[in-house]
Amino acid sequence: MLLKPRKPLEPGLKQTLRPAPEPAYCAFCRNALAAPPRLRGPTDLHGAVCPRCAATYIADPTGKQGGEALMTALRIMADGDDDRAMGLREGIDYDSRVLAWSESSNEVDPSLDATRYGVGRLWFFRARGLADA
Numbered sequence: 001m002l003l004k005p006r007k008p009l010e011p012g013l014k015q016t017l018r019p020a021p022e023p024a025y026c027a028f029c030r031n032a033l034a035a036p037p038r039l040r041g042p043t044d045l046h047g048a049v050c051p052r053c054a055a056t057y058i059a060d061p062t063g064k065q066g067g068e069a070l071m072t073a074l075r076i077m078a079d080g081d082d083d084r085a086m087g088l089r090e091g092i093d094y095d096s097r098v099l100a101w102s103e104s105s106n107e108v109d110p111s112l113d114a115t116r117y118g119v120g121r122l123w124f125f126r127a128r129g130l131a132d133a
């Protein structure tokens, strides 16, 4: 039996280019963001508020502090009121997003899965009722 010539690769089946890392930006409004400073209080976390849309962003350089980042952001959104913080519900009172992020370069990498444990990331939390940018 004769071997047929190999079917040429479909021209439309090009390998998609990986999106390149970019300087850190807000996951809600895409405003450029400086590397967040260390937060005040009993925490090692770094975080800040987006100056354009008021989203709270928290750095999680090891990708292992998502729970702590969430609790800290809730407290910030509730102005330090723990009872109010505990009552905030995602999708009702606030929205959250996450971007893979490198602490050393302060760049986000859209090609990485930021939800994977151990991937450095920036967490974003924005209270509903804040104006959309």
Ligand SMILES: [Zn+2]
Pocket: 026, 027, 028, 029, 030, 031, 050, 051, 052, 053, 054, 055, 133
């Ligand atoms: Zn923003």
